[in-house]
Amino acid sequence: xxxxxxLPLHPAINHFxxxxxxxxxxxxxxxxxxxNVTWDGRVRLFEVVGVxxxxxxxxAAFIDTRxxxxxxxxxxxxPLIWHMTSGLLAAIVFGxxxxxxxxxxPAELTGRNAIQDIALITFGMIALxxxxxxGAEVVYGG
Amino acid sequence: xxxxxxxxxxxxxxxTAAPAVAATRQVSxxxxxxxDNETGSxxxxxxxxxDQITVTIAEAPVAAFLGAHTVDIDEMNVxxxxxxxxxxxxxxxxxxxxxxxxxxxxxxxxGHQTRLVxxxxxxxxxxxxxxxxxxxxxxxxxxNGSNLLQPVPLTGxxxxxxxxxxxxxxxxTAEPAGVxxxxxGQLRAAGVDPDSLEGLIGRNVGGNQPWTRALWFLLIGxxxxxxxxxxxxxxxxxxxxxxxxxxxxxxxxxxxxxxxxRSSGRSxxxxxxxxxxxxxxxxxxxx
Numbered sequence: 001x002x003x004x005x006x007l008p009l010h011p012a013i014n015h016f017x018x019x020x021x022x023x024x025x026x027x028x029x030x031x032x033x034x035x036n037v038t039w040d041g042r043v044r045l046f047e048v049v050g051v052x053x054x055x056x057x058x059x060a061a062f063i064d065t066r067x068x069x070x071x072x073x074x075x076x077x078x079p080l081i082w083h084m085t086s087g088l089l090a091a092i093v094f095g096x097x098x099x100x101x102x103x104x105x106p107a108e109l110t111g112r113n114a115i116q117d118i119a120l121i122t123f124g125m126i127a128l129x130x131x132x133x134x135g136a137e138v139v140y141g142g
Numbered sequence: 143x144x145x146x147x148x149x150x151x152x153x154x155x156x157x158t159a160a161p162a163v164a165a166t167r168q169v170s171x172x173x174x175x176x177x178d179n180e181t182g183s184x185x186x187x188x189x190x191x192x193d194q195i196t197v198t199i200a201e202a203p204v205a206a207f208l209g210a211h212t213v214d215i216d217e218m219n220v221x222x223x224x225x226x227x228x229x230x231x232x233x234x235x236x237x238x239x240x241x242x243x244x245x246x247x248x249x250x251x252x253g254h255q256t257r258l259v260x261x262x263x264x265x266x267x268x269x270x271x272x273x274x275x276x277x278x279x280x281x282x283x284x285x286n287g288s289n290l291l292q293p294v295p296l297t298g299x300x301x302x303x304x305x306x307x308x309x310x311x312x313x314x315t316a317e318p319a320g321v322x323x324x325x326x327g328q329l330r331a332a333g334v335d336p337d338s339l340e341g342l343i344g345r346n347v348g349g350n351q352p353w354t355r356a357l358w359f360l361l362i363g364x365x366x367x368x369x370x371x372x373x374x375x376x377x378x379x380x381x382x383x384x385x386x387x388x389x390x391x392x393x394x395x396x397x398x399x400x401x402x403x404r405s406s407g408r409s410x411x412x413x414x415x416x417x418x419x420x421x422x423x424x425x426x427x428x429x
Contacts, residue, residue, distance in 0.1 A: 025367075028374075029370055029371060029373075029374040030374075032374040032375060032377070032378035033373065033374040033377045033378055034381070035378055035381040035382065035385070078353060079353040079356065110382065114375065114378065115375060118371045118374060118375055119371070122367055122368060122370075122371040125367050126360070126363070126364045126367055126368075129360060129363045129364065129367070130356070130357075130360045130364075133356035133357075133359050133360050133363075134353070134356050136356070137353040137355075137356045138353075
């Protein structure tokens with residue numbers, strides 16, 4: 001019988017940062033593409049929820065690695081390690097981006113700051129995408 | 143002599159009737175079904191009493207954390223334990239007649255079960271014998287695993303037959319019960335769930351691929367993300383350039399006295415460095 005306590009925690013929690021940070025990235029792009037600074041507030045809101053949920057996601061992931069048997073299978077070693085690396089990298093980059101952006105006024109996000117803003121969050125987004133794809137390989141891979 | 147002649151067919155039939163050979167029904171198990179390979183049915187598996195079932199695990203569970211596939215029939219105390227893809231599980235001879243549930247313990251709540259019907263050996267209705275009737279050949283007396291003797295012509299005279307004990311042959315075990323390994327051919331024979339993605343699009347996009355395919359998907363997604371970022375930056379710069387031109391036009395048409403007020407107004411919101419830069423810029427334009 002399926003035991004609910006044997007189910008992993010990480011896949012249930014990671015939707016929050018994935019959704020919030022992806023939307024935050026989209027909001028950053030829209031903000032620069034339209035020049036409308038009201039999107040900065042939306043970026044901040046989405047990103048704060050995403051970044052706040054990151055520690056829970058990471059802790060749940062480490063709990064899962066000790067409690068879910070199939071994660072100990074050598075077959076998933078390589079994608080699992082790269083999934084963890086990529087996920088942690090995404091968490092760090094988004095955290096840095098959030099705290100860096102807090103120090104900037106909307107009017108300051110022009111020129112070099114704008115490029116830095118977009119580059120940082122896009123790098124985080126790519127790391128998040130990689131973590132997601134590798135996580136899918138861990139779970140669904142043959 | 144007459145009695146001997148009459149009993150002869152009986153002995154011949156008894157001697158030639160092949161012992162019941164238990165059939166072994168091949169069943170595939172996947173996500174999340176049991177499929178009778180002979181009939182293709184996923185609704186039920188129908189066997190005769192004494193038959194065995196060999197279940198081949200044709201697919202690994204969709205998500206490994208959901209647990210492995212198993213083969214269970216509670217009423218017959220059949221419990222295979224966890225099975226991996228490529229393994230088979232052969233039940234002992236099914237000796238109970240009735241309808242049972244053949245299910246996977248880990249995925250029963252996901253519909254991984256089917257109806258198992260174990261039929262009793264068919265009892266043929268004996269036609270009224272006549273004197274002229276010939277004994278039926280016994281060739282397929284056990285074609286379905288039963289051990290039926292064919293009708294014997296009788297003359298109507300009561301003949302005391304000797305006590306003839308026909309031993310009920312134990313069902314011959316064609317396959318040893320328990321866990322085994324499936325041949326690759328058996329795995330290929332496993333059907334595709336018509337409701338699966340593979341069943342819908344006609345090709346397997348799931349397993350049997352190295353995990354590094356994720357890197358190719360990441361490359362595609364990364365290029366798209368960087369492209370979107372570049373577009374946003376370029377568009378933002380063009381918007382800023384247009385705004386600057388408009389600002390310049392407005393500054394050019396405005397009176398020179400309005401310049402310092404606008405400059406000081408912007409400096410309240412922006413940083414001092416940017417305010418001074420803005421002031422320099424507008425001052426330059428004014429010149």
